[in-house]
Each structure stands twice: as structure tokens, then as C-alpha cells.
Amino acid sequence: MDRNDIPHALYYSPDATYVVSLLPQDAIYRVQTTTIRGIGKSDTKTLSGSVVSNLRSIIFVGGPGIALWHEDNGRTLVLLSLKGQSMSTTPVPEGVIRIECHTSPSHDTFLISFDTLHSSWAEIWKIEGEHQILSKIHDVPSKPYSPTSWSASVASNGEIYFTWNLRSGASEIYSGSSNKPVYEFAGNSTEIQAAFLSVSEVIPRPDRTFALRTFLTSYPDTNTHLILNGAVSWKRPESLAGLKAAIWVELLDPTTEEVEGELHVEESQNVLAAYIHRVKRHVHELMVYGPAWAANLPTRIIAEFTGAKTETVAEGKFRDAFGFRKLIVGITSNGGIVGIDFSQRGKVLWSLFNLFTPVDIKGFYEIGKGVVGVVTAQGRYVEVDVFEGKITRKESPPDVTVMSTSLVSGVGDKKVIMAVVKSSSTGEITVKYYGGEINTSAANDVYLTIPDSFGDVHGYMVESKVHTRNPHLRYDTNQLTHSPDLHRQKNLLLLPPRTRTNHLHAPTHPPHPNRLHRPRHGRPLRHVQIPQPKPPPRHHPTHRQRRHRLSVPPRLRLRRSPLLRNPSSRG
Amino acid sequence: MRLPTASLSRLLSLSLLALPCLAVIQDEAYEVDWHIPLVGLSAPASTFFHRPQPDSKASLIYTLTDKKVLAAINPRDGAIVWRHSIAKDVIGYDAASTKARPAEGKVLSAAGSTLRAWDATDGRLLWAAELNEGIKDVRVSKEQDAMVLCADGSVRKVDGVNGDVIEHHRDLIGQYEPPPHLIVWLPITKMWIETIFPTHSITRQTLHM
Numbered sequence: 001m002d003r004n005d006i007p008h009a010l011y012y013s014p015d016a017t018y019v020v021s022l023l024p025q026d027a028i029y030r031v032q033t034t035t036i037r038g039i040g041k042s043d044t045k046t047l048s049g050s051v052v053s054n055l056r057s058i059i060f061v062g063g064p065g066i067a068l069w070h071e072d073n074g075r076t077l078v079l080l081s082l083k084g085q086s087m088s089t090t091p092v093p094e095g096v097i098r099i100e101c102h103t104s105p106s107h108d109t110f111l112i113s114f115d116t117l118h119s120s121w122a123e124i125w126k127i128e129g130e131h132q133i134l135s136k137i138h139d140v141p142s143k144p145y146s147p148t149s150w151s152a153s154v155a156s157n158g159e160i161y162f163t164w165n166l167r168s169g170a171s172e173i174y175s176g177s178s179n180k181p182v183y184e185f186a187g188n189s190t191e192i193q194a195a196f197l198s199v200s201e202v203i204p205r206p207d208r209t210f211a212l213r214t215f216l217t218s219y220p221d222t223n224t225h226l227i228l229n230g231a232v233s234w235k236r237p238e239s240l241a242g243l244k245a246a247i248w249v250e251l252l253d254p255t256t257e258e259v260e261g262e263l264h265v266e267e268s269q270n271v272l273a274a275y276i277h278r279v280k281r282h283v284h285e286l287m288v289y290g291p292a293w294a295a296n297l298p299t300r301i302i303a304e305f306t307g308a309k310t311e312t313v314a315e316g317k318f319r320d321a322f323g324f325r326k327l328i329v330g331i332t333s334n335g336g337i338v339g340i341d342f343s344q345r346g347k348v349l350w351s352l353f354n355l356f357t358p359v360d361i362k363g364f365y366e367i368g369k370g371v372v373g374v375v376t377a378q379g380r381y382v383e384v385d386v387f388e389g390k391i392t393r394k395e396s397p398p399d400v401t402v403m404s405t406s407l408v409s410g411v412g413d414k415k416v417i418m419a420v421v422k423s424s425s426t427g428e429i430t431v432k433y434y435g436g437e438i439n440t441s442a443a444n445d446v447y448l449t450i451p452d453s454f455g456d457v458h459g460y461m462v463e464s465k466v467h468t469r470n471p472h473l474r475y476d477t478n479q480l481t482h483s484p485d486l487h488r489q490k491n492l493l494l495l496p497p498r499t500r501t502n503h504l505h506a507p508t509h510p511p512h513p514n515r516l517h518r519p520r521h522g523r524p525l526r527h528v529q530i531p532q533p534k535p536p537p538r539h540h541p542t543h544r545q546r547r548h549r550l551s552v553p554p555r556l557r558l559r560r561s562p563l564l565r566n567p568s569s570r571g
Numbered sequence: 572m573r574l575p576t577a578s579l580s581r582l583l584s585l586s587l588l589a590l591p592c593l594a595v596i597q598d599e600a601y602e603v604d605w606h607i608p609l610v611g612l613s614a615p616a617s618t619f620f621h622r623p624q625p626d627s628k629a630s631l632i633y634t635l636t637d638k639k640v641l642a643a644i645n646p647r648d649g650a651i652v653w654r655h656s657i658a659k660d661v662i663g664y665d666a667a668s669t670k671a672r673p674a675e676g677k678v679l680s681a682a683g684s685t686l687r688a689w690d691a692t693d694g695r696l697l698w699a700a701e702l703n704e705g706i707k708d709v710r711v712s713k714e715q716d717a718m719v720l721c722a723d724g725s726v727r728k729v730d731g732v733n734g735d736v737i738e739h740h741r742d743l744i745g746q747y748e749p750p751p752h753l754i755v756w757l758p759i760t761k762m763w764i765e766t767i768f769p770t771h772s773i774t775r776q777t778l779h780m
Contacts, residue, residue, distance in 0.1 A: 228644055236609070242612070
């Protein structure tokens, strides 16, 4: 091995230590193994027949002294025994996305598991003889779903068992001697859709049954579970460890939910009609709820005195009296959305998976009562009903890159997410509304600032017309800043050039007149006229206080006072 | 201002004393606020059942996660016994080669160029060996020493008790001449700084901590 070689993995055995590394040769790598028997006693062998495309092709190096890699674009699996240097190959079928090897250092039987998108199976191999020949001894029949997880464990009786952890917490235990399971556990967990990773402990009992303890990471949520003999013992919500963004969602207020419609009716009428409507509603409520409330009153008063605990709302979509109960909606790093109940000590109420890849969130807002909208940088929009945990709307407009978002008011109670989007093909910047139409009747002047690639900031006003399909971005000539470099912008809307006086920085106080032509912040002031502020009227000095002529700016030179001019007018 | 109904107010206050005061403000500590300790997604090669004390049968679940947290989880109830973040070791190195390995009474973690030994029961740091190369792989030998494969292709044997580098198989490299570099060992009480020059002369300075 020399400095160009890429070391990959180490395997230790009592007589020697083996290093597996890759030797780069032209565009490919060759596998080489180095055996270290002591200080100064090491030899390196290059497997000149091996053609490995990259470092990730090496799948496994470990006990009982084997190395596994795939060649030929993933179509062939090569096994090498490190001690005896004997190799075996096996073809890999189409569509295999994951190959894993499960071994124990002290046993010569090991298992190779294969996963495609829709099925999973395994092969049991053995390494034997003084030349350490590798041969397959059994084929475990496949299951029609994926992913599943295998793990190898050595029991107290010294035998190796391979545990196959399947969906719903079911598992099968195989010894290396046949391709049928020696024991099976049927699982009944609804939370485990598939198994991604597992470690198990197998305890053989005297009556030929087994006890099994498995620590499992499930898929596609990455929560971990402990399964004891087929039943889930505990669960850790590790999917929350990858939370990237979270917002609060308020629950519904039971007292106002029913009367909300009535309140809206009242708002739209004139005062007298609204008053009559309100009185009618109160009388109706008294008749419907009054007797029950009055009958309940004595028990309530006694309950207050005797200290009975007040009922608290623990679940559901209505808030409790003080509003402590809220929901948290979070986006996880593997592209899912989870809903967490704040009042039940952070219990995860629901989760949705595989919604965004990659996770680049540009807008995450509560757009209505119990509705949350998410906009990603690729323009994908997902609307989720938080109380049910279901997706209500999904949009994936093509050819759109979202630069920034904001929340504006929409029709009714709902809000609408306004996104400044850039079209990937034309580079045009427009505004797009997600989640509904905006409220055109209300005054909806929205101003934006968009920075360009030169670091200048441009101000725009969004004109909301009656047809808001393509809201028009209009330059606001009154209020916002403008840079003289507009003509160089290639990726902005072309706008009519400005003809009025430009203000580079809106000055908060008039600049000193002597500094008119010197730049304030290092930028040359070309084509800019800073307006001359009017000097305040000066108090005219007497002839004694009159300053030297040259220290007074020419404009501000004073005329002589009329009083001085006509001395006779004094007195 | 004197109340005109002084006697009435006295009667009222006496009546309040009649019932014992039963209003108790329930302190809602740990009812309203909560904390969920998390570790992250477990890495396949570094998750195992292991006995913290070799003589007793109890075992814990040890895992090294994608957030570079080494944690011990109690299999009985899922609570975290101890956890340590070794993310700082990984900065600047290959994050995919972080490994955790079981040893007798200890758990070794290899991240970046640092090999650390943690007590398996309570997570105390026993020793940390700072190697001068990134670590690609580590295995534990029968004598509980760690064999470490580094990114420059050298294999070092690290003593399992105090973290000293016992053997350094540099001759695997062949004609590779190492540039002058510093090796810093960290036994618990003393720090040695050793500088190796291409002529293989060694100067050693000892710092007492």
C-alpha cells in the first residue's frame, strides 16, 4: 500500500490483521488486501481481476474474515476470504438496492440479504476447509415487501441465529442449517410499516421455543422500537430528531365556533338589523341552553367548594380554557410532516412521509383554522389538515423556483401564501399565489423588495387586479429605492425607465453642503442629484458679531439688515 | 371611610372562615412543559447489544447515530442511560467513517482523528487518543486493544487501558516519507508532544497538566 491507496476497512483476527484497500489504476480501482502478522511482517496482495468503480462498492469487511464487494455495475457480487484468499462470485438480480452481510466473528456461517423496492430475500453462505472456500448453502425464500432487516446474533448456547425482522413487528428466526425458520413471531403493531435496521438477541429456551428481543428502526419514519417476543415494548420518537422547521397551530374555540356564522351575518348588516339579530340569538340560546345551565349551577358551586378537579379537555380539536393546548406541526429532514400535541407531553399524533425531497422550505404558515401550508424552493405546495393529519392539496408546478414567501389575507378567513417565484427557463420573476385567491376587495397593496445579483435592492408593488391569475409587478416610483444599474439586470422584468430624480439613499438629514460631490458610502454617485435642502433662515448678526466673509458659504452670505441700512428709522 | 355596615362585613368575614380553605393551586410543573431526549438515526455497523459489566447478564443497547451522538439505551423502558455528542471530533473529517465498537466494560468511538473510550455503565470518558490522521476503521482485539486503520494507510495498535499507541505499522506505506508531524498522546496526567523528522530523529517534550 502506498500513499495513493485508499484504505477502507480493517479486520482483526488473533493471528493476523487484515486491511482492505483500493488501489487506483487509471479510471478504476482494484481491491487489495494487506496482511499484518507482526511488526515488519506484512504483505499486500492486489486482486488484479477485480474492477471496482468506487469506494462505496465495498459492502462489508468483517468476521469471519470475509470481504464483500460488487463489480460490473452492481451485477456481480464478489466474496473474498481474507485468510485463504479464495474468491466466489454470485450474480445480483436486477433492481437490488441494498445488499447487507450479517456475520459473527466466531462462526463460519453468514448471511447476505438483498432488498429490491418490492421484495427482499437472503442467502446463507458458509466458509469452510483449510482453503476457506466460500459456498452458498441455502436460499431463504423472499417476502413480497421491502425493506426488511436481518441481524445475526450468537446465543448463549454458542450457536448463531439470524433474525428476519419484517413489517408490523413480525420476525422469523433462522439457524444456519436450513432455509426454513426455526421459529416465528407474528407481530401486531400498526406503527411499524417496514424495518430498516435491527439488532436482536435470541435466547433459546429449553422447550425448543425462543425468546427474542429486537431493537428496530422502522421505515419510513425513523422511530425506534423494542420488540419483545413479537409485541412492541416501547417506542422512541426518533423521527423528531430531524425536525427542520416547526410552527404552532391554534385549536378551535368551542364557544365561538358555533356562533361564528351568526357573527359574520351581523357584521354585514346595518346596526339595527344586527341588534335585532343579536337579541333574537340570545333569546334562542336562553331557551335552548338556559334550563340546563341553571340546573347545573348548584352542582358546579358545590364542586368548587369541595375541590373537585375541573375537567380538562385532553384530546380533540378544541382548546382548553387557558389555551395551553396547541398543536405543533414540524417538517422532518427526510421530507415528512409530523403533528405533535403540546399538551400530551409531546405525543406525535400523526405523520406523513416522503413529501419533499430535498427539504428546502421557503414558506411554512398556518393559513387557516387547522390548515397548514408548506412551500418548498422547488415550487411544491402541500396543504395539510392538522386536526385530521391528512393532505388536502398538493401542487407541483413545473419550472418554478421560489425565492421568498409571505402570508397575505385571502377570501374569507383563509390566508394565502404569496410567493415570489423565478421561472427556471426564462428567468422571469413573478408572483404566484398558493392556497387560494387573494382578497381583491380589501386594500391589498403589497410591496416587495427583491435583491438582484449585483447586491442592489429593487422595490416593487404588486398590483392586485380583479383577475389575479397573473398579478403584475409594478415598479413603485414614489416610495422605494432604485439603483442606477437597472439597465444591466437581465433577470428582472423590464420596466419603463424612470425619468424623475433618483434618490440613492433617502437622506434622513440634509447632507452638509460641502460634501455634495463626495460619495458617502464608497459608491460613486453618478446620475444622482441630491436635492439641495433649503437652509433655515439665519438670525441676522449685528455688525459686531458679523463673521468673516470667507467663512460663510456664498449662498448664505447675508445682506445687511434693513435696520442698519436706515439708521434713521431706529428709535 | 367607615363602612356603614361594619357589623355585616364582620359577619361575612366570619362566614368565610367557616369553610376550611380548600383552594390549592396545583403546580403544573412537568405537566405543561416537557422534554423528549432524542439521539437520531442509528448507524447499522455501530448499533449493538452489549454487556456493560462482563459478569452480569444485563445488557444495554449502544448506538452511534447520524447526528454523531453515542448513546446507551436501557432496553427495559427505552430511557437513555447516557449519551455523548462526538460531532465536534468529526469536523473536517469524513463523517461516514465514524464507528462505535464494544470492548470489555467499555465502548470505543472513532470519529475524525480521535479514538475515545467510554465507560459502558455510566458513560465516563476513560481516555481519548488523538491520532494525527483520520480514522477509517477500528477493531478490538482479544486483549482489548484497539487496532486502528488511519486514512494514510497506517495501522496502529492503541492500548485499551490508557490509550497509548503501542504499535504503529508504518512500513505498510512503502516509500512514503511522512512529512514532519506532531503526535500528541493524551494519557490522563501527562501530555507528550513528539515531533518526528524525516531523518527519524525524535524530540520529545513533556508537558505536565
